[in-house]
Amino acid sequence: MQGSAFRELPHVVILGGGFAGLYAVRALKNAPLRITLIDRRNHHLFQPLLYQVATAALAAPDIAEPIRKVFRRQRNVTVLLAEATSIDLQNRRVLLADGEVTYDRLVVATGSTHAYFGQDEWSRHAPGLKSIEDAFEIRRRVLSAFEAAEREDDPGEQRVWLTFVVVGAGPTGVELAGALREIAQRTLARDFRNFDPRETRVILIEGADRVLPPFPKELSRKARMLLEKRGVEVRTSRVVTGVDGEGVSIGDERIQARTVLWAAGVRASSLAKSLGVALDEQGRVLVKPDLSVPGHPEVFVVGDLAAVKQDGGWVPGMAPAAIQEGRHAALNIRRSIEGKPCLPFQYRDRGMLATIGRSSAVAAIGPFRFSGFLAWTLWLVVHIVWLIGFRNRLVVLFEWTWAYLTFQRSARVILDRPLGGPETLSPPTDAPSRRAADRPRLAKTEESDSDNG
Numbered sequence: 001m002q003g004s005a006f007r008e009l010p011h012v013v014i015l016g017g018g019f020a021g022l023y024a025v026r027a028l029k030n031a032p033l034r035i036t037l038i039d040r041r042n043h044h045l046f047q048p049l050l051y052q053v054a055t056a057a058l059a060a061p062d063i064a065e066p067i068r069k070v071f072r073r074q075r076n077v078t079v080l081l082a083e084a085t086s087i088d089l090q091n092r093r094v095l096l097a098d099g100e101v102t103y104d105r106l107v108v109a110t111g112s113t114h115a116y117f118g119q120d121e122w123s124r125h126a127p128g129l130k131s132i133e134d135a136f137e138i139r140r141r142v143l144s145a146f147e148a149a150e151r152e153d154d155p156g157e158q159r160v161w162l163t164f165v166v167v168g169a170g171p172t173g174v175e176l177a178g179a180l181r182e183i184a185q186r187t188l189a190r191d192f193r194n195f196d197p198r199e200t201r202v203i204l205i206e207g208a209d210r211v212l213p214p215f216p217k218e219l220s221r222k223a224r225m226l227l228e229k230r231g232v233e234v235r236t237s238r239v240v241t242g243v244d245g246e247g248v249s250i251g252d253e254r255i256q257a258r259t260v261l262w263a264a265g266v267r268a269s270s271l272a273k274s275l276g277v278a279l280d281e282q283g284r285v286l287v288k289p290d291l292s293v294p295g296h297p298e299v300f301v302v303g304d305l306a307a308v309k310q311d312g313g314w315v316p317g318m319a320p321a322a323i324q325e326g327r328h329a330a331l332n333i334r335r336s337i338e339g340k341p342c343l344p345f346q347y348r349d350r351g352m353l354a355t356i357g358r359s360s361a362v363a364a365i366g367p368f369r370f371s372g373f374l375a376w377t378l379w380l381v382v383h384i385v386w387l388i389g390f391r392n393r394l395v396v397l398f399e400w401t402w403a404y405l406t407f408q409r410s411a412r413v414i415l416d417r418p419l420g421g422p423e424t425l426s427p428p429t430d431a432p433s434r435r436a437a438d439r440p441r442l443a444k445t446e447e448s449d450s451d452n453g
């Protein structure tokens, strides 16, 4: 479908090729519309498995699918690699970093990012997990900490390298903490000579009074038990008050740790502000029941960027909600083009899953509660089914089978830090050298000295 007839079709612009944007575009397949999907990245990222890239279990392309490839057969879509900087509701245009596009209908699905409770300087020391770059940075820090410990003679310093703190015990924090203990206990158990990786400490800190706060209480208790069984030190009702290059503070308590990972709090994409409409405290757009922006029935906000109230509560910021909202916005676009009224959105809760590690997960599906191996199997199946791309499903299935049989992680590559990324792990150059790798050189010098003497 190309040419002047195509150019005259109503123009739908969709900002963001995450779960919400991607499924909105898919739901408009075969619609007599001209769709432009804009994302600042060339790939759709399957964020629920991002922690596996960060902990060396999967390679980045296994969970990232080029958006252009996803829609190569959907002829009514044009994909643009561009950054949206603001939205001009009055003139129906989206301003890009390098241009602009006008629209007849707009879907804003630019998601969220991590938030540091207003302490953005903590981000240098405690990277969050949202993008492939973040995952590479976390992987670099985690694997480099073990390398640094191997070269360290001072047991105190070694302990600091081998202490990992994860802030936030939502699903991502729990998954990261579980995976770190697994790396220490299994994957790296025999790889070092100067220390025993199994002595690695992993401390999980949560401000709420339980891990996995959105889950039913009994599953939070179960998850904590499973984490502790694996050796994770869990601290709940503890609020982090400081983060620096040497550890974290929790009020008067200080934890010395060189690797701190952030999995607490999210903030909506800053694009929401440019709409000039009411936002909630996380910066999300307070949308109408049909997901449109108040006063602008031609603009829909979906996914993590939308604050959707339902049955007295908020629809959770999760992938299934984003998918359902994306599809619903597409339905309402079709209806509005056909001159029909828009329908209110109804979220269908499909349940919650979180994995703690090998053979261990918790799941709440409707009235049913599962934990252990059954929940883990369910977790595996759900993630394979929802992963975008047939190849990715096969590769991930293979990697997981291999890891299950061998305890190994296939992506143990330390990449140099991304350009403009946070500080490196190198200790200060003026610090006295206590590194084991320095010993042969020093010994030789002493030998030569005594020879000379």
Ligand SMILES: Cc1cc2nc3c(=O)[nH]c(=O)nc-3n(C[C@H](O)[C@H](O)[C@H](O)COP(=O)(O)OP(=O)(O)OC[C@H]3O[C@@H](n4cnc5c(N)ncnc54)[C@H](O)[C@@H]3O)c2cc1C
Pocket (backbone or CB within 6 Å): 015, 016, 017, 018, 019, 020, 021, 038, 039, 040, 041, 043, 044, 045, 047, 048, 049, 050, 051, 082, 083, 084, 085, 109, 110, 111, 112, 129, 130, 171, 172, 269, 271, 302, 303, 304, 305, 317, 318, 319, 320, 322, 353
């Ligand atoms: C580490 C992690 C683990 C998670 N685990 C789970 C889980 O196990 N289960 C679950 O249900 N949910 C999970 N979630 C939450 C889930 O991933 C989100 O709820 C979901 O991705 C929201 O979809 P979205 O489309 O709104 O936003 P996103 O998926 O974040 O997509 C937003 C898209 O917009 C693009 N974008 C952003 N700003 C701009 C801009 N200015 N211009 C152009 N493009 C832009 C981004 O590049 C991105 O492609 C997890 C999230 C994270 C970060």
